[in-house]
Amino acid sequence: MTAARGRGRPRDPETDAAILRAALELFIERGVEGTSIEQIAKRAGVGKLTVYRRWTTKEDLIAQAVEQLVSADMVPTTGEVRALAPQDIIEAGLKTAAETTASPAFRALVARMMGAAVSHPQLMAVYWRHHVLPRRELATAMLRRAQQDGTVAEDADLDVLIDMMAGAVTWRVLQPDPPDADGMLDYLKSVYRQIGLYPR
Amino acid sequence: MTAARGRGRPRDPETDAAILRAALELFIERGVEGTSIEQIAKRAGVGKLTVYRRWTTKEDLIAQAVEQLVSADMVPTTGEVRALAPQDIIEAGLKTAAETTASPAFRALVARMMGAAVSHPQLMAVYWRHHVLPRRELATAMLRRAQQDGTVAEDADLDVLIDMMAGAVTWRVLQPDPPDADGMLDYLKSVYRQIGLYPR
Structure with a gap:
């Protein structure tokens, strides 16, 4: 706060x-x-x-x-990240994530947030600190576990992997002809698979 | 046109x-x-x-x-993509790509383009057709060759891989504390490495 x-x-x-x-x-x-x-x-x-x-x-x-809008999305707790296999956490959140990211409200919001990043850095800074960073910490914990499990390379740069996941989704929804929720489900699986967080 | x-x-x-x-x-x-x-x-x-x-x-x-601004970036020709190994093409373009993507002008432009994507879809549509699509076709050809070489999985969704590369870079430059050209060089290598386009 x-x-x-x-x-x-x-x-x-x-x-x-x-x-x-x-x-x-x-x-x-x-x-x-x-x-x-x-x-x-x-x-x-x-x-x-x-x-x-x-x-x-x-x-x-x-x-x-x-x-307030985006915090309604499904986020695993620190305890869940410690207790569960990364693939199970991903699987449990997939449907909600697909529905959220395919919604017009999400697209509009992503566009506006990205659009303000350089002209109004204070907005991105607050959003980053309160919303993005805590989620990145959970994602890092999940990726570390996947490294122990051997599905993510030991020398991978986890910050880069997180950018690749979040970046792919945000860039995809801003392209012409964004996918619907079903298309987004396949898309997310494909992204997670490439990272090593979803079975091939 | x-x-x-x-x-x-x-x-x-x-x-x-x-x-x-x-x-x-x-x-x-x-x-x-x-x-x-x-x-x-x-x-x-x-x-x-x-x-x-x-x-x-x-x-x-x-x-x-x-x-006009972004077409100044280094893009391999179709002939080069056919003749050269993907890793050599990447290596040849790395320094210019790092300098371009680390520049304040690029950041500002990415923010504005992303920002307009939903409210002014016509702008993104024209940019997509004239600028993005031709570059994606070259990237696809490069990734196909990497699939033949065995550094990219045969069943990978190439459109998703391209989104992961472009998305990571655009998202990274909009975050607080964007990297300078040296930092961007390491960043790009890490992205390409994860995709299978750069040696580990």
Whole structure:
């Protein structure tokens, strides 16, 4: 959590939810450049000060809004990663992952996040710290286990492998003719197979 | 080439170059949503009609402007791909590829192209058809040869492998702390190694 989020206690969870929803909608519709705190407050039906009381910058607010949406995806716990075989963890999450990544909302969000990465590095930095990094740590633990099992090469650069998995999916959904959920299921299996996390 | 580009003959190559340069600058600075034909004409120091005489839409103009920048990268010919070992082709292009992908201009461009993919699919479609597809065909030929040589699995999905390579690089350069040219050289080697296009 950033310092900004610690400001006071939420007085009304519904107001917060409305603000986050408005921020997400506007970000997807107009991008970070086309979105302002004023517009978010207006769409949420609250005053500007109500927003500023909880979030210092629009980047921080948008990052939290995005996080709420994507954190609904299925993520194994640290305990599961330790206890289960990588292929079983992958198998258990495949269907949800395919449905999420094939959805228009995911595509639109990926495009906007990537699009803001250079012009608004603060947004990517917050998203990276709160959302991406914890997931990369779990993926690293899973890949280390796969290295012990011998399905991933011992000298492989795990950060690069993670980029290859995440990068393939994000690049694929931004290409013309993105796959539907069934197509995405095959696609994900193919990616995991190439990495050594899914049986051939 | 699209129909729009076939309109008449360029009367003044310098004017065309100025228009393409202005389009690229504005696209990188403001994104496709923040750029208009009017602004491009103004920055290029020409009248709006001069631009409309050659390009029907801003998407078409921006796509050609982007293409001019990125087509400067080192691409093997079909003949070279047939004649040379994949690893030699990769090795010959590594340094240039590392320098290009580590440059701030490349990062900014990748962010803007990705960012426009969902809101302005026409831009990605033109870029895909003119720039990405021909390069994917060369990559496919290279990977087929690597399959014959036994360094890439026979049952690998080559489109997925290409996404993994391109996706890793584009995702890496949009992350916080992007690598410099030296770091990118190691990164690219690691990606190609994992695919089976570079020695372990």
